[in-house]
Amino acid sequence: xxxxxxxxxxxxxxxxxxxxxxxxxxxxxxxxxxxxxxxxxxxxxxxxxxxxxxxxxxxxxxxxxxxxxxxxxxxxxxxxxxxxxxxxxxxxxxxxxxxxxxxxxxxxxxxxxxxxxxxxxxxxxxxxxxxxxxxxxxxxxxxxxxxxxxxxxxxxxxxxxxxxxxxxxxxxxxxxxxxxxxxxxxxxxxxxxxxxxxxxxxxxxxxxxxxxxxxxxxxxxxxxxxxxxxxxxxxxxxxxxxxxxxxxxxxxxxxxxxxxxxxxxxxxxxxxxxxxxxxxxxxxxxxxxxxxxxxxxxxxxxxxxxxxxxxxxxxxxxxxxxxxxxxxxxxxxxxxxxxxxxxxxxxxxxxxxxxxxxxxxxxxxxxxxxxxxxxxxxxxxxxxxxxxxxxxxxxxxxxxxxxxxxxxxxxxxxxxxxxxxx
Amino acid sequence: xxxxxxxxxxxxxxxxxxxxxxxxxxxxxxxxxxxxxxxxxxxxxxxxxxxxxxxxxxxxxxxxxxxxxxxxxxxxxxxxxxxxxxxxxxxxxxxxxxxxxxxxxxxxxxxxxxxxxxxxxxxxxxxxxxxxxxxxxxxxxxxxxxxxxxxxxxxxxxxxxxxxxxxxxxxxxxxxxxxxxxxxxxxxxxxxxxxxxxxxxxxxxxxxxxxxxxxxxxxxxxxxxxxxxxxxxxxxxxxxxxxxxxxxxxxxxxxxxxxxxxxxxxxxxxxxxxxxxxxxxxxxxxxxxxxxxxxxxxxxxxxxxxxxxxxxxxxxxxxxxxxxxxxxxxxxxxxxxxxxxxxxxxxxxxxxxxxxxxxxxxxxxxxxxxxxxxxxxxxxxxxxxxxxxxxxxxxxxxxxxxxxxxxxxxxxxxxxxxxxxxxxxxxxxxxxxxxxxxxxxx
Numbered sequence: 092x093x094x095x096x097x098x099x100x101x102x103x104x105x106x107x108x109x110x111x112x113x114x115x116x117x118x119x120x121x122x123x124x125x126x127x128x129x130x131x132x133x134x135x136x137x138x139x140x141x142x143x144x145x146x147x148x149x150x151x152x153x154x155x156x157x158x159x160x161x162x163x164x165x166x167x168x169x170x171x172x173x174x175x176x177x178x179x180x181x182x183x184x185x186x187x188x189x190x191x192x193x194x195x196x197x198x199x200x201x202x203x204x205x206x207x208x209x210x211x212x213x214x215x216x217x218x219x220x221x222x223x224x225x226x227x228x229x230x231x232x233x234x235x236x237x238x239x240x241x242x243x244x245x246x247x248x249x250x251x252x253x254x255x256x257x258x259x260x261x262x263x264x265x266x267x268x269x270x271x272x273x274x275x276x277x278x279x280x281x282x283x284x285x286x287x288x289x290x291x292x293x294x295x296x297x298x299x300x301x302x303x304x305x306x307x308x309x310x311x312x313x314x315x316x317x318x319x320x321x322x323x324x325x326x327x328x329x330x331x332x333x334x335x336x337x338x339x340x341x342x343x344x345x346x347x348x349x350x351x352x353x354x355x356x357x358x359x360x361x362x363x364x365x366x367x368x369x370x371x372x373x374x375x376x377x378x379x380x381x382x383x384x385x386x387x388x389x390x391x392x393x394x395x396x397x398x399x400x401x402x403x404x405x406x407x408x409x410x411x412x413x414x415x416x417x418x419x420x421x422x423x424x425x426x427x428x429x430x431x432x433x434x435x436x437x438x439x440x441x442x443x444x445x446x447x448x449x450x451x452x453x454x455x456x457x458x459x460x461x462x463x464x465x466x467x468x469x470x471x472x473x474x475x476x477x478x479x480x481x482x483x484x485x486x487x488x489x490x491x492x493x494x495x496x497x498x499x500x501x502x503x504x505x506x507x508x509x510x511x512x513x
Numbered sequence: 514x515x516x517x518x519x520x521x522x523x524x525x526x527x528x529x530x531x532x533x534x535x536x537x538x539x540x541x542x543x544x545x546x547x548x549x550x551x552x553x554x555x556x557x558x559x560x561x562x563x564x565x566x567x568x569x570x571x572x573x574x575x576x577x578x579x580x581x582x583x584x585x586x587x588x589x590x591x592x593x594x595x596x597x598x599x600x601x602x603x604x605x606x607x608x609x610x611x612x613x614x615x616x617x618x619x620x621x622x623x624x625x626x627x628x629x630x631x632x633x634x635x636x637x638x639x640x641x642x643x644x645x646x647x648x649x650x651x652x653x654x655x656x657x658x659x660x661x662x663x664x665x666x667x668x669x670x671x672x673x674x675x676x677x678x679x680x681x682x683x684x685x686x687x688x689x690x691x692x693x694x695x696x697x698x699x700x701x702x703x704x705x706x707x708x709x710x711x712x713x714x715x716x717x718x719x720x721x722x723x724x725x726x727x728x729x730x731x732x733x734x735x736x737x738x739x740x741x742x743x744x745x746x747x748x749x750x751x752x753x754x755x756x757x758x759x760x761x762x763x764x765x766x767x768x769x770x771x772x773x774x775x776x777x778x779x780x781x782x783x784x785x786x787x788x789x790x791x792x793x794x795x796x797x798x799x800x801x802x803x804x805x806x807x808x809x810x811x812x813x814x815x816x817x818x819x820x821x822x823x824x825x826x827x828x829x830x831x832x833x834x835x836x837x838x839x840x841x842x843x844x845x846x847x848x849x850x851x852x853x854x855x856x857x858x859x860x861x862x863x864x865x866x867x868x869x870x871x872x873x874x875x876x877x878x879x880x881x882x883x884x885x886x887x888x889x890x891x892x893x894x895x896x897x898x899x900x901x902x903x904x905x906x907x908x909x910x911x912x913x914x915x916x917x918x919x920x921x922x923x924x925x926x927x928x929x930x931x932x933x934x935x936x937x938x939x940x941x942x943x944x945x946x947x948x949x950x951x952x953x954x955x
Contacts, residue, residue, distance in 0.1 A: 131889035132882075138895050140614055140873055158889045165861050165881055176885075178877040210888035433638055449612070449650050453642060457605065457634045464609035464891060 092232070092279055092306055094122070094339050094360070098489060102328070104355050106489040109339055113183040113231050114277055118150045122339065123355045123489070124482055125364040126153040126185055128192070131162075132177030134475070135368045136467040139178075144445035144472055147479050151183040153363060156224060157190035160216070161209035163227055172229025186230035188237060191314065191344045192365040200240050202257060218264040226272055232279040234309045236261040239343075241287030242317035251287035254312070255296040258285045262303055279306035281341060284330055288318050293326050297333035307339040310359065314344025323350070324357045331358030348379060348422055348481055349501045355485065356494070362482075367474035374459045375423040376438040376470055377477040381484040383496040422501075426470070431456040444476035445469075567706070568749045568776040570808050576921045579950040580800055580827035583916040586808055588706045589747060590646070590654045593621040595808065595829040596912050598820065598905045599656060600837055604629045605639075605649040608837050609895040610902070612651050618872070618902050619910070622654035622706070624832050627699050628663035628691075632684060636702035644704025656832070657705040658812075659696045659738075659753075661714045673713060675730065693737035697750070701743045709779060710738040712753040717785035717792075724757035728766045731755045735770060751810060753781035754799050758791040767802040777808040780828070784813035789942035793822065797949060800827030817846070817908060821928055822946050824912055825921070836905050840897035843887055846904040848931045852880070854897065859884045872903035922952045929954055 096107035105122065112118040120126075127134060127149040134142050142148070154173060159166070162176075169176050174184050189195060189207060199206040199213060205221075206213050216224070221236045238257040241250060262282050269275050282305035286293030300308060310330060313323050323345070331340060342359040345351065346366025354362075370377055419425060424438075437447035438455065446455075446469040458466035488497040569587040576582070586593040600607060600615070603626040607615050615623065625645050630636075642648035645655055661678070671680040677692030696711040711734050713727035735752050742750050752770045756762035770778065780799045783792050796811060803809050808829045814820060815833020823831070836846055843855035845866045852859070852866060865875035866883070874883075874896040886893035915924035925947060933939050936955045944954055 131886050133886055133890050133892040136609075136891050136895070138873065138892055138899065139877060140617070140899075141611060141895075144613075159885075161888070162885050165885065168861055169863065169881070176879075177882055178879075432634060433641060435642060445611070445613070451642070453634070453638065454605075454648055454650075457648075461604045461629070461633055463604055463606045464894065465606040465611070467891060468609055468611065468895070 092339070094307075094337050096122075096336070099336070100356075100489075102332070103358055104489055104494065105336075105358065105360060106486060107360075109360070112151065118183045120150050120183075120361075121482075121486055122360040123351075123362070123485055124360070125149055125362045125478065126151045127182075128364040128368060129154055129158075130190070131158040132173065132179055134471065135371070136464075136471045141445075141468055141472060145476055145479070146443070147483070149364065149479070151185050152179060153185045153187060154228070154230070155187050155190040155207075156216070156221075157188075157193060157195070157207045157209065159228065160207050160214045160224060161211055163224055166224075166227035169227075172227070174229070183232070184228075184230040186225065186228050186233040187309070187343070187363075188234060189239075189343075190365075191346070191363045192368055197240050197243060200238050200257075202253075205236060205238055205261075218261055218268065221261075222265060222268040222272065225269075225278075226274045229274060230278060232281065232306065234281045234283055234341075235265040235305075237283035237285060237309070237311055239283070239285055239311035241285065241312045242314055246287050248289060248292075251285075251289050251292050254285045254287065255292050255299075258283050258296065258311075259299050262300065262305070266303060266305075281305055281307045281309045283309040283311050284334075285312050286326070286330075287312055288322060288326065290326060290329055293330050294333055297330040301334050305338070307341060308334055310340060310342045311344075313342065315347055315350060317344075320350055320353050324353050327354055327357035327359060347420060351481075352485065352494075352498055352501055355489075356498075364475070364478055367478040368471065370420075370423050370474050371467060371470040373419060373425070374427045374466065374470070375419055375425050376455070377422055377474050377481075378424050378439050379422040379477075379481075380500055381480055381497075383484070383488055383493045383500060426452060426455045426466075427459050428456075432460075438473050439477065442473065442477065442480075444473050446473040446476075566776065567745075567747050568808075570777075570806060572805070574917045574919070576825075576916050577919070578922045579825040579925075579947075579952060580797070581824050581912075581916050581921055582805070582827070582829065583913045584808070584829060586829070588622070588654045588749070590652065590706055591621055593654060594910070594913055596820075596824045596909050596916075597622065597830050598815065598909045599624055599830060599832040600902050600905070601626075601832055601834045602649070603834070604633070605645060607902075608841065608898055609891065610898055612649065614899060615651075615902070616653065618899065619906050620653070620902065622656060623651070625649075625655055625657045625703060625705065626660070626663065627657045627696060627703065628660035628667070630657075630703060631660060631691075631699045632682065636699045640702040640704075644702070646704060654707070655703070655705040656707040657700050657703050657709065659700070659709045659711040660691055661696070661709075661712050662813075675733075677711070693734040694741045697738050697741040698743075701748065704744075705748060707749045707751055707777065708742070709751050710735045710753055712755055712781055715755075715757065715782065717757060717782055717787035719757065724759060725762055728755045728757070728762050732766065732769050735773060735775075739773060739775070749776040751775060751777040751779050753779040753812070754803075755782045756795075757782055758787055758795060760794070760798055763795055763798055764802065767799060771802065771804060775807075777810060778803050779810040779812050781812050783811070784819075784833075789940065790945070793826065793942055793946035793949075796823055796828065797826045797946070803827075815905070817848075817905075818929075818932060818940065818943055820905075820908065821912060821925060822943050824916075825925060825947055825950050825952060836901040837898055840901040841894045843883075843893070843897060845897050846901045848928075850932060854880055854883045854893075855887050856884075866897075866900055867904075870900065870903065870907075872900050874900040874903075925952055926954060 093111045094109050096105050098106040107122050108119050109122050110119045195208050204215050204217050206215050238254045241254050282300035284296045286296040339360045341361040431452045434452040488494045567589050571585045574583040584595045599622050601624040639648050677690045679690050693711040700708040713730040715727040752775045754766050756766040810830035811828040814831045815835040845852045847867045859880040862880040915921045
């Protein structure tokens with residue numbers, strides 16, 4: 092893969108294209124961008140028909156060992172890798188370790204192993220098993236095995252140091268096996284930067300990982316709920332200073348639009364798109380404005396509309412909430428609420444997604460009240476569409492030098508409810 | 514409406530519609546370049562539209578051996594080829610399948626449920642949403658049942674009187690009366706193309722005077738339903754033949770109900786827990802006495818063998834929750850029975866569910882993948898639902914094709930051979946039923 096940057100803001104955001112993806116190198120991904128989040132190769136709730144109602148799909152599909160490690164035997168017998176197994180054609184496959192939407196229990200990581208939780212329980216992975224899985228999965232690119240169990244409150248300095256050491260050791264071992272594995276020829280590896288919330292450890296991890304022959308970097312242990320955004324920004328800024336400019340940075344576990352934007356400013360290129368799925372699971376629809384029109388009247392009209400929508404809903408500043416990633420944000424409306432039962436507008440006026448073109452809020456409300464499966468399907472379509480549109484707007488704002496405007500829009504929405512200044 | 518090639522899931526089947534007055538009116542006008550709005554405002558066209566009944570049945574072919582027919586059922590939203598299986602979308606949704614997917618499968622008519630929708634979100638809201646069609650955005654036909662069956666099967670403290678069925682709402686505990694008038698009123702609000710009368714539903718395993726009482730009451734309720742229908746020009750009210758498993762009661766009911774000028778008849782009170790030997794006899798008795806120029810709807814029948822046999826006995830329309838419900842449990846329907854995808858034996862099976870099936874699921878995914886996906890995501894259920902609907906619709910399409918081509922008995926024999934490992938495993942009731950219409954199985 093090759094990162095072609097068209098615009099770099101000093102010590103901060105980058106705009107460009109990640110090219111040469113996939114075995115034949117013909118795929119590319121605009122940056123900043125997101126991957127397509129899947130569970131066992133399926134975008135949640137969606138089959139091929141419903142997935143392809145989305146006009147723009149990320150060219151990179153993310154699958155996690157959390158959802159496929161238990162199928163190792165089948166994959167090995169299948170011999171052609173996970174893409175073939177899952178019927179994924181014409182996409183680049185990225186394999187990560189943990190499912191960002193499913194926080195896993197702590198306390199099971201050792202010096203030599205990490206664990207993932209499948210449907211049947213815990214699966215312990217040594218580097219050998221991890222690499223055997225990669226050989227069976229045959230992704231186009233994967234993250235090396237990492238110990239990121241530093242996100243809980245009060246993680247000791249010693250524990251953080253261990254996570255950095257272990258992760259580096261795992262990376263070295265992975266690379267060794269990688270280069271001796273024929274099936275992984277042409278497959279790219281990302282190193283993982285750890286370090287918890289300790290600046291020195293972050294810098295050390297970044298420096299050391301950058302010395303290894305990796306194609307890019309995952310930034311781990313910074314997920315939503317583990318720390319507030321200002322600390323996250325500080326740490327990412329310090330980390331990216333140690334990383335080569337021409338290699339992509341993928342931030343794990345962060346998906347909220349305001350956090351994404353702040354992390355882009357700090358130098359992150361890629362994100363996982365699990366956030367729209369989380370919104371879907373709580374019966375909510377993303378509705379934040381992507382408009383950065385300087386027209387004050389238009390902006391005011393849009394703002395009024397949204398405030399009416401979001402008024403009366405409980406808001407909490409998600410930054411400081413360590414435990415609950417499932418809490419609703421100010422970027423969404425809750426279709427479970429009674430007031431939508433006779434609201435015949437689409438989820439978002441002007442949204443071109445299948446759900447907004449064909450259905451109304453009242454119908455979505457009905458589906459949620461009656462516990463119908465279609466609710467998840469339609470909300471997933473809309474939320475994914477809106478989220479991808481957000482990234483497109485982000486890139487456009489970067490290109491036009493309007494990132495500040497977009498930022499004010501996003502933060503303004505949050506501020507309107509929390510009444511706090513950032 | 515012209516010849517249209519049926520979409521994926523119905524290979525080699527074509528919908529053909531002949532000489533339809535309504536559509537040829539519209540088609541001619543559109544062809545001569547008349548603006549659509551002018552068309553609707555044109556008084557003579559309005560009159561013509563009002564004079565066209567909301568249901569026309571055209572018999573395209575009759576099987577010379579059995580009592581089977583292949584027909585074109587012209588309804589307000591589109592033509593329906595019969596025999597037809599109607600999937601059930603109880604609460605205004607087909608369980609995880611979008612209306613586009615349902616349309617893509619070739620479905621021309623599906624069911625909505627008056628009891629459920631009458632409770633949530635309620636008829637007033639649905640009316641505001643332009644009827645159930647508008648609410649769920651389904652552009653083809655809808656059939657709603659009366660709510661009677663749910664009354665008896667779902668609701669615990671229901672009491673049946675001459676007035677109607679009294680029950681306590683499971684959502685707010687209020688006492689509600691579902692009368693023939695109320696049921697029709699809700700169905701008028703839903704705006705379905707076919708509405709069912711409220712019948713006095715009695716389980717098929719019940720015997721004695723209650724069965725007779727229910728049969729007579731159903732006739733009286735039919736008349737009340739007919740009177741209560743506000744939209745006879747747009748919505749078709751079907752009668753439901755009752756009488757339990759008693760031939761005399763059935764005949765009496767048939768005799769009375771066929772005197773009423775309704776556009777179609779359903780055969781009700783069966784497909785409960787009754788013996789199949791009794792079941793088929795009541796079905797064939799009913800079709801013997803029902804007028805051939807009106808459609809026959811056998812309610813609650815959906816297993817493949819039941820469908821094929823009952824088509825042979827003269828039924829045109831069927832509905833059942835089974836295919837869509839069983840899909841969510843991982844059970845995929847196939848010509849040789851069913852396949853429980855969640856079972857261990859399929860964990861490494863790289864074949865599609867049915868190698869001959871043309872549905873989106875079978876064209877892309879293997880049993881092994883679906884097996885794995887069931888452990889992770891709801892999409893697995895949707896894949897199987899799509900397949901099962903495709904299976905049912907394709908089956909009906911093949912049945913129809915064989916009737917049109919005059920080889921239905923041959924089709925039946927091949928079908929049975931495929932479904933059962935050997936002739937001694939053919940269900941005896943099916944053998945008897947088919948024999949009664951001159952089809953002998955090996």
